[in-house]
Amino acid sequence: MLFPDVHSAASLTVSPDRVQHFTSDSVSLTCEGNFTEWRVRKFSEDGRLYSDCGRMTGSTCNINTSESDTGVYWCESGSGEFSSAVNITVQNDGNGPILVSPVHPVTEGASVSLSCSLKTQKILSNVFFYHNDKLIQNDTRGELKISAVSKSDEGFYKCQSSGRESAQSWMSVKVTGPSSSPVWLMVGLVCGVSLIIILLLLLYRCRQSKYSCFTRSIQSESHSPGSSTNHGVNQNQTHVYGSLQHGQHLN
Known part of the structure; x- marks a missing residue:
């Protein structure tokens, strides 16, 4: 599930900072901003809207993850300010890997590292990394490093290790225009x-x-000579015409 990024005075941080989590992980969602009242809201995979965390301590919601905790979370202040929404996915396969990827959008030009992790082993080697279902890295490195993120790097990522595949997570890229x-x-x-x-x-x-x-x-x-001549000719013609009218003889 993907929710659009919202520009607001409120923000939500997730610890540990990753989208995917194992069952029974301790995850903290903390609301930040210049407000005194907070609640963490959730939109679950089955389409239900939960109005509060239920385990809120001050501005922090503490979750001991289970599969039902998968969903979209955001903060809401008492005055109605909303934070950007984040995706939380809980791995339902206790033996499968998870993709370690950032919760929030990555700024264009920044660097980012993605890795594959098991519950019993944090960093794996010989990992297959996929971007939009296309294999992009397959070697002994346990991390996928992107030194300068661009908009083309946005999309779904997943990893595979020892024949087991993680769920896929969306990585957003935030483009910053000139100020x-x-x-x-x-x-x-x-x-x-x-x-x-x-x-x-x-x-x-x-x-x-x-x-x-x-x-x-x-x-x-x-004032040209031609104009003066024409003017004189016109006067003579007028004189002749007048003389003829009065029956005078012309010399």
């Missing part, structure tokens, strides 16, 4: 406004320049 400083936002805003003002001024000057050129062109045409 936007208020100073840089102001600089960008000022630059953008300045650019718009400059473009408007250039457009205004360009239009003024075109209008000035057009005006000068008209004025130059009206």
Whole structure:
């Protein structure tokens, strides 16, 4: 079961910090944040919602794990703040291995180590590691180390040792984008406004320049010799037409 990550003032830590646990393990779930009242809520595999831990001491829920403790857990404060949810899986095969993987999402670029463990033996060798059911490592190393986690490393992981296979657990990768400083936002805003003002001024000057050129062109045409001649011809034509109307003879 997977629940989305929630950004909140409340947080939940799990000790030991791993998703999978053996039966009869002692697991502590601690709520953290600037609140006085806490409860740990659980959504079980069979779809039941449990409103409290039942074994709460202050802000910590202590569990002596059994198979029924498998589920999704999160903290809720008295004022209604929620933490991110975490998956807890309890191994029902006492002789089988568990995958040791982090409870919370791994930040992109960080390093992470996954290992395979038995109840009687913490670190195993000759382990097969799988990512989304694809074999990615098979050698004498007992750990799968990823030096710089990327988003492509997100997915389901499981391990296999001596013919026995662990349950699979989801490893999330948290991508952190570039932070936007208020100073840089102001600089960008000022630059953008300045650019718009400059473009408007250039457009205004360009239009003024075109209008000035057009005006000068008209004025130059009206004062050209050809225009004066045409004006004289028009006056003569008017004089001739008027004389004809009054029956005068033209010399």
